[in-house]
Amino acid sequence: MKSGSQICLITGVTSGIGKETAIELARQGMHIIFNTRDDERGHASRNEIIKLSGNQNVDVFFCDLASMKSVCTFAGIIRAKYDKLDILINNAGIWTSRKIITDEGFESQFAVNHLAPFLLTHLVHDMIKKAPSGRIINVSSGIHYRGYLDISDPEFKQKSYNSINAYTQSKIANILFTRYLAESLKETNITVNCLAPGWVNTGLFREANVFVKLSARLMAHTPRQGAENTIFLATSPEVANITGEYFEKKKVKKGSRQSNDMILAEKLWTLSKDYLKDYINC
Numbered sequence: 001m002k003s004g005s006q007i008c009l010i011t012g013v014t015s016g017i018g019k020e021t022a023i024e025l026a027r028q029g030m031h032i033i034f035n036t037r038d039d040e041r042g043h044a045s046r047n048e049i050i051k052l053s054g055n056q057n058v059d060v061f062f063c064d065l066a067s068m069k070s071v072c073t074f075a076g077i078i079r080a081k082y083d084k085l086d087i088l089i090n091n092a093g094i095w096t097s098r099k100i101i102t103d104e105g106f107e108s109q110f111a112v113n114h115l116a117p118f119l120l121t122h123l124v125h126d127m128i129k130k131a132p133s134g135r136i137i138n139v140s141s142g143i144h145y146r147g148y149l150d151i152s153d154p155e156f157k158q159k160s161y162n163s164i165n166a167y168t169q170s171k172i173a174n175i176l177f178t179r180y181l182a183e184s185l186k187e188t189n190i191t192v193n194c195l196a197p198g199w200v201n202t203g204l205f206r207e208a209n210v211f212v213k214l215s216a217r218l219m220a221h222t223p224r225q226g227a228e229n230t231i232f233l234a235t236s237p238e239v240a241n242i243t244g245e246y247f248e249k250k251k252v253k254k255g256s257r258q259s260n261d262m263i264l265a266e267k268l269w270t271l272s273k274d275y276l277k278d279y280i281n282c
């Protein structure tokens with residue numbers, strides 16, 4: 001499909017920050033493509049984005065990011081239907097209160113928050129090279145400062161599971177992936193950056209206790225406020241030549257020590273490719 005407007009592929013649009021980001025980018029005239037793991041919710045979100053933005057160019061396809069096979073099918077559809085992508089926003093993410101192993105055998109937070117965006121990006125980045133200037137944006141979190149990525153045991157096979165640590169390490173992985181990918185694409189037309197949206201009252205806390213849910217409702221940002229940083233990285237001319245950086249409140253921030261460790265970034269890259277060896281050439 002040829003499109004005169006910029007084409008933006010964004011994950012996790014059926015609720016929270018992703019939905020608000022998609023509405024605003026559609027309102028600004030972009031052609032939005034997104035995934036859903038539930039067709040009914042996906043079509044309802046599509047209708048809502050069209051209604052609120054006045055833009056009909058909104059396409060949704062099935063993709064469960066907990067399944068690398070599903071990511072492969074999704075990427076295949078995108079490659080078959082569109083000529084290029086201008087922007088890829090890896091926004092979808094989960095926090096689960098207990099250890100869940102996916103059907104393909106991966107720890108679910110590592111799979112959805114890190115392996116799926118890693119794979120999707122690999123499978124579509126050639127399409128972004130066809131855009132005049134492409135942007136890849138990964139949604140990380142400020143909570144990564146409190147995390148530690150144990151590269152020798154990212155799936156908690158050797159130590160007891162801690163759901164918060166599993167989440168925070170996946171958000172460090174988002175930053176390391178951003179920095180390593182930016183380095184490997186630095187001779188191209190593509191920039192790669194990541195961001196923390198702040199504390200936002202969304203579905204991310206659906207498994208949290210009542211106290212956390214209530215505090216989020218009372219004190220956290222609204223999803224629209226939480227989308228500000230992502231919209232900025234997707235649209236602002238100010239960041240057109242910035243790559244490999246981590247943003248908070250529209251400003252470059254250093255990030256944690258581990259998130260700046262390029263040796264760790266390379267190890268994670270190699271490990272992720274190994275994890276995904278059955279899917280990376282799909």
Ligand SMILES: NC(=O)c1ccc[n+]([C@@H]2O[C@H](COP(=O)([O-])OP(=O)(O)OC[C@H]3O[C@@H](n4cnc5c(N)ncnc54)[C@H](OP(=O)(O)O)[C@@H]3O)[C@@H](O)[C@H]2O)c1
Nearest residue numbers: 012013014015016017065066092093141199200202203204
């Ligand atoms: N909320 C915060 O305070 C906060 C802070 C820092 C960073 N973040 C990050 O912001 C991003 C967006 O999260 P949010 O806060 O907007 O949460 P949210 O409201 O729960 O939205 C998450 C989105 O990801 C999708 N998703 C989750 N698992 C999926 C899967 N297996 N397959 C396909 N789609 C899946 C969800 O789809 P369903 O509707 O099907 O569940 C939903 O559209 C995440 O990366 C999160 O880590 C959030």
